[in-house]
Every structure is written in structure tokens, then in C-alpha cells.
Amino acid sequence: MAIDLNHIIVPATDAKASARFLADILGLEAGAQWGPFFPVQTANGVTLDYADNTDFSRQHCAFLVTDEEFDACFARIKEKGVPYWADPHHDKPNEINHLYGGRGVYFDDPDGHVMEIITAPYA
Structure with a gap:
């Protein structure tokens, strides 16, 4: 049996705005409220x-993209x-990595959730 991740809940102080923010950066559509x-x-x-939530810890999400998608x-x-x-600790501002x-x-x-886009998976 194959097991796939289907969804994850991301808490936010303004869920609609946060969904639109991420969708805009990634070039995706934010879906209708469900x-x-x-x-x-x-x-x-x-x-x-x-x-929507006001009590949460920050999360980290990484998105694997093509070179063209990274550029966009x-x-x-x-x-x-x-x-x-x-880097995830914000020690190297205004830089990208080549890992x-x-x-x-x-x-x-x-809301301070750390988002990451990468063109090569971490092995």
C-alpha cells in the first residue's frame, strides 16, 4: 500500500490572506473557502x-520546483x-543557496511560517 500526504492544516491569523500570499508567490490559485x-x-x-487561529507554533514547508518555476x-x-x-535561521539575508x-x-x-522553494531535493 502506498501512503501519500493528502493535506496539512496551516494555522494563520488571517487564513484567507495567508493562503493568497502563498498562492501568489508559488503561482498557484488559492481555492474557495471550504x-x-x-x-x-x-x-x-x-x-x-x-x-484561522491565534495560538500556534511556526511551521516550515518546502516546495520542490523546476528551475523555471524557481525563477518565477x-x-x-x-x-x-x-x-x-x-538559510532557515535568517542568517544570510538577500541570498539564495545552492545546496x-x-x-x-x-x-x-x-504569520512567520518559514516557506522554502528548492530545485533539488535534499538527499
Whole structure:
């Protein structure tokens, strides 16, 4: 039996705004509200379901993208003036990394969840 991740709940102070923020950066659509959730679905079918909440710990999500998608996402990050880093601890601002033969960059969503786009999976 194959086991796939189907969805994850991402708490946010403004679920709709956070879903739209991520969808805009990734070049995806934020789905229509479904119950208390505002979904963002990735190409492999995993959905990030944003839900309003005020008590939560920050999460980390990494998205594997093609080189062309990285260029487009990174351009949107810069166009929107979103701060970015080469590392998850925010020690290398305004840089990207070249880990595992690819490129990667970290940015925070409106609630401080650390988002990452990478062109090569971490082995």
C-alpha cells in the first residue's frame, strides 16, 4: 500500500490572506473557502489548508520546483518586496543557496511560517 500526504492544516491569523500570499508567490490559485479552510493545492495533490487561529507554533514547508518555476517564484518574491534568506535561521539575508546542486530560498509567510522553494531535493 502506498501512503501519500493528502493535506496539512496551516494555522494563520488571517487564513484567507495567508493562503493568497502563498498562492501568489508559488503561482498557484488559492481555492474557495471550504468549511473553515482556505486551501492551496500543489501539483502533487497535497493541499495546505489555512485555518484561522491565534495560538500556534511556526511551521516550515518546502516546495520542490523546476528551475523555471524557481525563477518565477523568486521574481515574485523580489517584486513584492518579501524578505528572503539562503538559510532557515535568517542568517544570510538577500541570498539564495545552492545546496545539492540546485537553488533554494527561504521566505516567511505573514504569520512567520518559514516557506522554502528548492530545485533539488535534499538527499
